[in-house]
Amino acid sequence: MNPGDRVRVERGGVENEGVLMPSTTADHLVVKLPGGYNVGVDRDEAAVELLERDVHDVDGSGEDGDSTIEFDDDLPTVSLISTGGTIASTVDYRTGAVTAQFDAEDVLRAVPDLAGRANYRGRVVANILSENMTPAVWQDLATAVHEEIEAGADGVVVMHGTDTMQYTASALAFMLDTPVPVVFTGSQRSADRPSSDNVMNAVCAVEAAKSDRADVLVCMHASSSDDACALHHATRVRKNHTSRRDAFETVGAEPVGRVDYEREEVTFRRDGPARGETELGLAPDLETGVELVKFTPGMDPAALSYLDDAAGVVIEGTGLGHVATDWIDRIEELVDQGTVVTMTSQCLEGRVCDRVYDTGRDLLEAGVVEAGDTLPETATAKLMWALANRSDPTAAMRESLAGELQARSVPWV
Structure with missing residues (x-):
């Protein structure tokens, strides 16, 4: 018998019919039943009848x-x-x-x-x-x-x-x-x-x-x-x-x-x-020294000390892209040492805009790059790619390279 064969398995007075699965081992038969469930049966205690060969005909691996x-x-x-x-x-x-x-x-x-x-x-x-x-x-x-x-x-x-x-x-x-x-x-x-x-x-x-x-x-x-x-x-x-x-x-x-x-x-x-x-x-090169950081109220800026060697940081800020005021000096230190710091939002809809409130303007002054409405997860992968493939990764984070950054934060039609 081989995976893909239809079999009837009897054990302890219980009979099951189905397709022998590839996960079958030397000790256990694994059979997919018609209802979708798999059942595992001890080989030594089971009587097995082959009903049909190659129900699912797939050649062997190369x-x-x-x-x-x-x-x-x-x-x-x-x-x-x-x-x-x-x-x-x-x-x-x-x-x-x-x-x-x-x-x-x-x-x-x-x-x-x-x-x-x-x-x-x-x-x-x-x-x-x-x-x-x-x-x-x-x-x-x-x-x-x-x-x-x-x-x-x-x-x-x-x-x-x-x-x-x-x-x-x-x-x-x-x-x-x-x-x-x-x-x-x-x-x-x-x-x-x-x-x-x-x-x-x-x-x-x-x-x-x-x-x-x-x-x-x-x-x-x-x-x-x-x-x-x-x-x-x-x-x-x-x-x-x-x-x-x-x-x-x-x-x-x-x-x-x-x-x-x-x-x-x-x-x-x-x-x-x-x-x-x-x-x-x-273009498969990636700079893997990128971290995604989620800001939370009261978070100690000292928690960012592990970012000293990071090539890039994506921050999930609040609302329009904010963090606490006492983070700003630490972010500026990172930018000054060559780290690209990109701001995204924890909000699922809308976009970052750090020109509305004082904190946002201070972040821009510190060198933070706005990522618009790019999702934080996408921004992380994008920054890895941009650092390895673009001479100006900060400019790349402000551009839409693969549909990640919409011109306006309204539903497409």
């Missing part, structure tokens, strides 16, 4: 984590790149915890609805939960996406954990010039749960990757229902709920597009770069 399935010349080619996360996770039956174990090929087995929509190339860049994501992995991922497009991929889907997806997606938007869609997707709930969003998100992401919009996008549930996914611009998206399936929202605007799940129809609200319009390019 070298270096690459894998392919049989190609159809009439279909576009979509590269599936896995970094781990809940969309590519399973249950560890030793602990009951959800762990990132699947590679891209396993996702094809776990989401059979992807079959027939495209030719797929599978590639594993990392196999981690997203809290373990690092700028070094961003660089590996950007390079992998560039290589896949260079090799002929008509679109790329990046499977990523949701907790830090907004950081990675925005980082790639700065590092990569792409002539094809690059679509991030993930799952709020693991594949063994009946309420999992992994199937619809993956299917909608593939449909978006086949579209004519050459941009870096995030594709996640548009509502709690299984009817459509929203397409968010990578530098304007934020995860705003811990567990809802529609946790991701475009801040300060409407989502850039939508994928109707049943109709398999992709629509866009606003114009953007068309397929083939942009020349493929990669």
Whole structure:
């Protein structure tokens, strides 16, 4: 028996029928039941009957984590790149915890609805939960996406954990010039749960990757229902709920597009770069000595002493971009030593404006760079990129490089 085979397992008078999962081990069989749940059964105590071979037909992995399935010349080619996360996770039956174990090929087995929509190339860049994501992995991922497009991929889907997806997606938007869609997707709930969003998100992401919009996008549930996914611009998206399936929202605007799940129809609200319009390019260098600091009332400026060697600092200030008066001298010291200090706001809507109150004007005098309505998380990735790739990073932080800085803080239409 092999993963992908349909089996009937009997143990202790209880019979289960389903598909043998790739997470099966020498000691345990893991079977996906028709209802969506996985069940683990001790091999030594189970009677197993093979019902059907290769229910999900995916070829074996190649070298270096690459894998392919049989190609159809009439279909576009979509590269599936896995970094781990809940969309590519399973249950560890030793602990009951959800762990990132699947590679891209396993996702094809776990989401059979992807079959027939495209030719797929599978590639594993990392196999981690997203809290373990690092700028070094961003660089590996950007390079992998560039290589896949260079090799002929008509679109790329990046499977990523949701907790830090907004950081990675925005980082790639700065590092990569792409002539094809690059679509991030993930799952709020693991594949063994009946309420999992992994199937619809993956299917909608593939449909978006086949579209004519050459941009870096995030594709996640548009509502709690299984009817459509929203397409968010990578530098304007934020995860705003811990567990809802529609946790991701475009801040300060409407989502850039939508994928109707049943109709398999992709629509866009606003114009953007068309397929083939942009020349493929990669600028993966990052200055990782950048810190994101959240100001809180009464916070001791001495807490900023660890920033002495920082190349850049992004501050989440209050309201229009303020901190306590006793922070200003410390910020000026950082600027004088060569640190680029950028101001963002803790508010989810609106923009920084340090010309309204005395504190703001003092911050500008100290050398703080206003980031407009750039999201703090996006500003962090942008400053890492700007310090490594622009001769004047302070000017870059005032410009919109990848759609992160809107001309006005009103909803797009």
